[in-house]
Amino acid sequence: MPSTLRLSLSASAALVAWLASSAAPASAKPCVQFDASWNLYAFGGTEDVSLGQNTTWGSPTASPLTTTGRPPWTGNNTQCFLSQYNNAMYVLNADASNPSDIYVFNFDAKSWSKQATSSAPDLSTGTSILDHDTNVFFTLPSGSSASLYQLDFGTITNAASSSAAAWEAVSATSFQQGGQGAVLAEASNHITFFNVPNNPAGSANMFVVHYSYFQPEAVAYKTVNNAAANFPTQHGKAIGVPTTDNSAGDVMVFVPDDFSNSYVVTHWTSPSTAGQTSDAPAGIADYINSTQTFSAPTSHDTDSSYAASDSAMVQIDSTGALYYVTGAFGNGWQVPSGLSWQKLGYTLAGVTSTGSSNSSSTSSSTAASSSATASRSGAASSGAAAASSSAASKTSSAGASAGSAAASASASAKTGGALRSLNGLEVTLVSVALSCFGLALVF
Numbered sequence: 493m494p495s496t497l498r499l500s501l502s503a504s505a506a507l508v509a510w511l512a513s514s515a516a517p518a519s520a521k522p523c524v525q526f527d528a529s530w531n532l533y534a535f536g537g538t539e540d541v542s543l544g545q546n547t548t549w550g551s552p553t554a555s556p557l558t559t560t561g562r563p564p565w566t567g568n569n570t571q572c573f574l575s576q577y578n579n580a581m582y583v584l585n586a587d588a589s590n591p592s593d594i595y596v597f598n599f600d601a602k603s604w605s606k607q608a609t610s611s612a613p614d615l616s617t618g619t620s621i622l623d624h625d626t627n628v629f630f631t632l633p634s635g636s637s638a639s640l641y642q643l644d645f646g647t648i649t650n651a652a653s654s655s656a657a658a659w660e661a662v663s664a665t666s667f668q669q670g671g672q673g674a675v676l677a678e679a680s681n682h683i684t685f686f687n688v689p690n691n692p693a694g695s696a697n698m699f700v701v702h703y704s705y706f707q708p709e710a711v712a713y714k715t716v717n718n719a720a721a722n723f724p725t726q727h728g729k730a731i732g733v734p735t736t737d738n739s740a741g742d743v744m745v746f747v748p749d750d751f752s753n754s755y756v757v758t759h760w761t762s763p764s765t766a767g768q769t770s771d772a773p774a775g776i777a778d779y780i781n782s783t784q785t786f787s788a789p790t791s792h793d794t795d796s797s798y799a800a801s802d803s804a805m806v807q808i809d810s811t812g813a814l815y816y817v818t819g820a821f822g823n824g825w826q827v828p829s830g831l832s833w834q835k836l837g838y839t840l841a842g843v844t845s846t847g848s849s850n851s852s853s854t855s856s857s858t859a860a861s862s863s864a865t866a867s868r869s870g871a872a873s874s875g876a877a878a879a880s881s882s883a884a885s886k887t888s889s890a891g892a893s894a895g896s897a898a899a900s901a902s903a904s905a906k907t908g909g910a911l912r913s914l915n916g917l918e919v920t921l922v923s924v925a926l927s928c929f930g931l932a933l934v935f
């Protein structure tokens with residue numbers, strides 16, 4: 493092959509790569525989170541922003557946050573957690589190149605820091621929770637033989653330390669996971685595991701954090717307050733709902749991949765006596781181990797992320813569109829009827845859909861919808877479940893300290909995504925440009 497032709501092909505290939513990298517939008521995994529004063533933040537796009545209180549969300553003023561030290565938001569399983577005691581946000585799996593690093597955002601100082609960890613499990617699969625009282629992470633990667641892990645952030649609070657924090661294996665689970673893995677959330681310092689195979693609808697396994705113990709049998713939840721149904725045994729997303737007084741929350745919201753409903757799941761157990769419920773707070777007795785429902789989120793996107801304040805819930809989908817519902821919590825554990833999702837008057841720019849299973853919005857509460865693909869997985873399976881496994885206590889109580897965190901993201905460009913995004917006239921122009929470029933080098 494003539495050297496001039498080889499040069500032209502090499503130069504053309506280089507131009508293709510350059511065009512792809514410069515034309516591709518950011519490939520980010522966005523998330524939303526609240527600070528301890530219930531201001532909303534959105535992360536993972538071209539910039540990270542503060543969106544204020546829920547009274548402004550119809551037409552919010554988006555205030556950009558610092559880009560110094562922000563994560564690249566390239567992980568495929570990013571999760572953001574509020575440490576309410578410390579007014580900080582912790583971000584897991586935000587950097588695909590360094591998946592064990594955890595980013596800390598101080599909401600008070602509006603600053604980022606990065607915490608190194610060691611002996612980390614696979615954070616690219618499964619889900620995690622942050623225990624409210626101890627500031628300890630618990631993570632369960634997907635896989636039938638996966639064990640529960642923990643990471644103590646009790647001394648890290650709202651800024652990273654100079655030494656690596658070590659993950660520890662806690663215990664094998666009392667159940668086997670299915671293909672997509674269990675979905676974790678926390679209420680009353682108990683980790684609830686949704687999507688455990690063979691559990692009937694409305695049943696979930698539990699791990700008691702303060703005793704480091706898997707309960708031997710799945711817990712059955714009753715439906716109350718005219719719930720449309722009980723939560724299905726399938727994959728989805730789950731979050732804990734924080735409280736106004738910064739005590740351990742008793743409420744979780746589970747959004748299954750079929751978007752049948754938003755399931756509000758309540759659990760309470762005495763923090764001092766395992767399994768004791770006789771001294772429950774006033775008004776919660778009828779709601780212990782119960783399920784209520786309200787409408788499914790607006791965007792039927794399984795790549796959505798969620799956050800809750802003491803009264804509101806927010807969804808951000810994989811296109812950066814935001815939706816919210818207010819008044820869902822803080823009503824003496826009763827979920828009001830007729831709740832509807834609304835479109836938040838801001839879309840996080842620079843976010844591209846991951847293209848994994850999701851579908852377009854079908855909610856009638858808003859005219860706004862988010863486009864996505866139509867395949868979703870997960871079907872409810874019936875049966876009985878659970879065996880038992882206790883573990884040595886590994887958690888340590890962390891004192892409450894004031895501080896802060898919140899966060900977000902620059903993202904890497906993807907060559908394939910950029911080329912796919914070029915179409916029609918753009919492709920023609922690029923092809924002509926490449927041809928001319930090659931001919932110029934030949935001659």
